[in-house]
Amino acid sequence: MLNILKDHIEKFAQISDEEFEEIKKFFDTKDVAKKENLLEEGQICKHHYFVLKGLLRKFFINEKGTEQTTEFAIETWWLTDNFAYENKIPSDFYIQAVEQSTILYISQDNQEKLLTAFPIMERYFRFVYQRAYAAAQRRIQYLFTFSKEAFYFQAVRNHPEFVQRVPQYLIASYLGFTPEYLSEIRKRGIS
Amino acid sequence: MLNILKDHIEKFAQISDEEFEEIKKFFDTKDVAKKENLLEEGQICKHHYFVLKGLLRKFFINEKGTEQTTEFAIETWWLTDNFAYENKIPSDFYIQAVEQSTILYISQDNQEKLLTAFPIMERYFRFVYQRAYAAAQRRIQYLFTFSKEAFYFQAVRNHPEFVQRVPQYLIASYLGFTPEYLSEIRKRGIS
Numbered sequence: 001m002l003n004i005l006k007d008h009i010e011k012f013a014q015i016s017d018e019e020f021e022e023i024k025k026f027f028d029t030k031d032v033a034k035k036e037n038l039l040e041e042g043q044i045c046k047h048h049y050f051v052l053k054g055l056l057r058k059f060f061i062n063e064k065g066t067e068q069t070t071e072f073a074i075e076t077w078w079l080t081d082n083f084a085y086e087n088k089i090p091s092d093f094y095i096q097a098v099e100q101s102t103i104l105y106i107s108q109d110n111q112e113k114l115l116t117a118f119p120i121m122e123r124y125f126r127f128v129y130q131r132a133y134a135a136a137q138r139r140i141q142y143l144f145t146f147s148k149e150a151f152y153f154q155a156v157r158n159h160p161e162f163v164q165r166v167p168q169y170l171i172a173s174y175l176g177f178t179p180e181y182l183s184e185i186r187k188r189g190i191s
Numbered sequence: 192m193l194n195i196l197k198d199h200i201e202k203f204a205q206i207s208d209e210e211f212e213e214i215k216k217f218f219d220t221k222d223v224a225k226k227e228n229l230l231e232e233g234q235i236c237k238h239h240y241f242v243l244k245g246l247l248r249k250f251f252i253n254e255k256g257t258e259q260t261t262e263f264a265i266e267t268w269w270l271t272d273n274f275a276y277e278n279k280i281p282s283d284f285y286i287q288a289v290e291q292s293t294i295l296y297i298s299q300d301n302q303e304k305l306l307t308a309f310p311i312m313e314r315y316f317r318f319v320y321q322r323a324y325a326a327a328q329r330r331i332q333y334l335f336t337f338s339k340e341a342f343y344f345q346a347v348r349n350h351p352e353f354v355q356r357v358p359q360y361l362i363a364s365y366l367g368f369t370p371e372y373l374s375e376i377r378k379r380g381i382s
Contacts, residue, residue, distance in 0.1 A: 002219065036194060058333065068335045070328070115314070122313040123306070127281035128233045129320035134273035136327035137261070141251065141283065143334050144367060 004040075004052050005104060012127040013120050023121065026114040027104045032056075032097040037103075039095040043147060045084035047105040053077050054101020057170060060093050069173040070164065072098070078128055104133075149185050150177050186191045193220075196295060197242050199267045203318040204311050214312065217305040218295045223247075223288040229296075230286040238273035238296040242266050244293020248361060260364040263289070263357065269319055290362060322360050339366050340376050347380075 005027070006020050015023065032054070033037060037044060041061065049056060052074050058079060059069040070093075073079035084091040085108055095175055106114070114123050152175055156163050163171060172182040196218070197211050206214065222321055223229060223245070230236055232252065240247060242264050249270060250260040261284075274301055275282040296307070306312050343366055347354050354362060363373040364373035 042342070060336070070331055070335065082321065082328055085327060086321065115317075118309060119314070122317050123310070126306075126313050126317040128319060129317060129324050130273065130277065133320050133324035134277060135328060138325060138329060139274055139331055140261055140327060140334070144261065145251070147252060184347060 001052050001102065002104075004076060005050060008050075008077050009121075009124050014116075015120060019120070021117065023114065023118055026110045027106050030103050030105060032101045032103060034097055034100050037092060037094055038082065038095050039091055041092060041094055044088060045081045045091040045093075046088075046107055048078060048080045048085055048108070049073070049095065050078050050094075050104040050106075050112060052102045052104060054103070055098040055165065056095055056101060056176075058093050058095050059100050059173065060155040067094075067173050068176065069170055072162075072170075072174070074162070074165075078132070082154075085190070098166065148177060151175060151183060152177075152182070153189060192293065193218075193224050193295075194242050195266055195267060196241060200283060200312075202317050204314040206309075206311060210309065212311055213259075214305065218297050221294050221296060223292045223294060225288055227275040228287050229294075230272065230284060232283060232285055233281050235279060236240075236272045236281070236284075237298055239269060239271045239299070240264070240277055240286065241269050241295040242296075243293045243295060245294070246289040246356065247286055247292060248289050248365075249284050249286050249296070250364065251307055258285075258364050259367065260361055262362075263365070265351075265353070265356075269323070284309045289357065334368075339368060342366060343373070343376060344380055 002024050005024070006015070009020070009023075011017055027050075029052070038047070038049060038056070051153075053075060056073045056079050057069050058071040058073075058081065059067045062068045072080060074089075079089040080097060081093045081095075083089075084093075088108060115125065152171070168182060169179045172179045174184070193215050196215070197206070200206055200211070200214075202300045218241075218253070229240060229247070231240070242267060247270050248260050249262040249264075249265045249272065250258045253259045262270060270286060272282040273285075274280075274287075279299060306316065308336075333345075343362070359373060360370040363370045366373070
């Protein structure tokens with residue numbers, strides 16, 4: 001299953017089988033039950049997560065006391081609270097398994113050691129962060145551009161499998177809807 | 192003035208004077224007049240910009256026909272439409288000088304050549320993207336968390352010089368206010 005990481009690295013950087021045998025020692029594997037939290041608000045954000053199988057989400061509790069989902073991560077996606085992770089400070093976020101999942105995780109110290117020992121991994125993580133940053137810029141654009149309703153129907157068009165896989169109440173949480181409102185606009189969309 | 196880039200690289204990666212003499216050949220310098228556009232909606236996004244002196248902003252024209260500012264860049268900040276830049280496609284954005292500015296710029300092809308010729312620059316750009324991504328994640332969090340009013344007063348507290356330097360109508364554009372509304376909440380904040 002670790003080959004999922006190797007294949008992902010090789011999309012961006014050349015590594016040999018021998019190098020990967022060393023690289024993988026910097027990571028640990030974990031099976032996570034559905035709804036299990038990997039990180040909770042107030043905890044030091046110690047790990048960067050890579051999804052081998054399953055689905056994670058990141059959320060915070062907003063001022064109204066409801067869960068605001070800000071990101072999802074499926075297979076080959078990295079996820080953490082990057083600011084808290086880099087600065088080793090408590091997080092405002094929860095990271096939770098949406099499905100039963102298998103993940104790799106690495107600590108900030110180990111990630112730094114990995115990058116020092118294998119500078120080729122700088123190229124890999126440069127691509128990982130570059131693409132994640134570009135996606136976050138687009139999310140910010142969409143948060144300003146579209147009505148929430150239009151944003152939902154755009155997601156249905158562009159990522160149909162993803163929208164089918166994620167429970168509707170979490171899609172609602174990502175968009176900042178109530179589940180009732182999402183149900184209502186879905187009915188309107190169909191009719 | 193190119194030493195501003197050298198100093199910034201050296202915050203994250205070790206390079207020699209000889210290496211920097213080669214590295215700087217991948218960049219061009221440009222003086223930009225106040226309100227001059229470096230990129231316009233519909234144009235292929237060809238360049239990544241690094242501010243040596245001055246202030247840039249990135250904005251798009253929203254459905255109401257008004258300018259929605261999504262990012263600013265002051266000295267030592269990088270700015271582009273990253274998705275359009277990486278994919279060499281037309282941009283939805285404008286990049287405009289807010290003050291008379293001096294910038295460095297690099298094309299996507301040259302950035303790739305630079306990274307191949309000087310792998311140490313992978314480490315530099317890994318840090319640049321990592322931090323920019325973390326900042327974008329926080330922006331998304333704030334867009335959901337705070338009322339726009341609270342977001343403004345938080346910016347005043349955390350980045351007073353920045354708020355003083357940027358014209359009020361652009362702060363309004365960043366927050367999604369009308370300039371009149373910003374003026375109103377500033378009066379309320381003072382009283």
